[in-house]
Amino acid sequence: MSWQSYVDDQLISTGKICKAAIIGKAGGVWAASEGYELSQAEQNFITHTAFSDPQTVRAGGITLAGFKFMTIQASEDEVIGRKGDRGVFIIPTEQAILVGEYEATPAGDGNIVMTKLADYLKSVGY
Template sequence: MSWQAYVDTNLVGSGKVTKAAILGQAGGVWAASPGYNLSPEEQSAIVKAFSNPEATQASGVRLAGQKFFTLQVNDRSIYGKKGADGCVIVKTKQAVLVTEYAAPIQAGEATTVVEGLADYLIGVGY
């Protein structure tokens, strides 16, 4: 399956994620939903955010020009909120899944989808 298919089918296609991108930890966008553009600075900051959870918790994350307040961050996952909307960012062995969801989608619904795909990718070596 192509990286774009994971975005289109597993993430956005689930109906629980409204925008998604898959980044390589070494840099670059592997796939993204149409019109979802993360700047090079945002991409770099997202990848680095996992190594400094305290700073990420304090400053939040910026995705496609939108700032999300960090609700929780650990060495695998970052959960953020912006009004009624939110983001779920999950690191795998080689990639970072970056997703956003919009109300009325609940955080738990999006989290289940994104974390599930991350578990699968980790299981197959990515």
């Protein structure tokens, strides 16, 4: 399965995640939903700061595709952001970082979808 298939088939097609990307921990976007463009600065923040400096993430929030989310949770296992009816889950795996935004859907539903894919990728070494 291609990385794009994971985004399209495992995240977007569920209807629980509306925008998603898979970023390599060493950098670079491996796959993204159509039109979801994370700037280089946003990618760097995710790969270099989001999980190594949770205090900075908590204090300043996280911006994705130009939209700033308030941080709800920041730990080495997951970053959760929210603003209005939009939210985001950012979850690291062994070699990648999953980014999934939801809108107008229960946060728990989006979290289940994201965690399921993250757990699978971890189980196969990614």
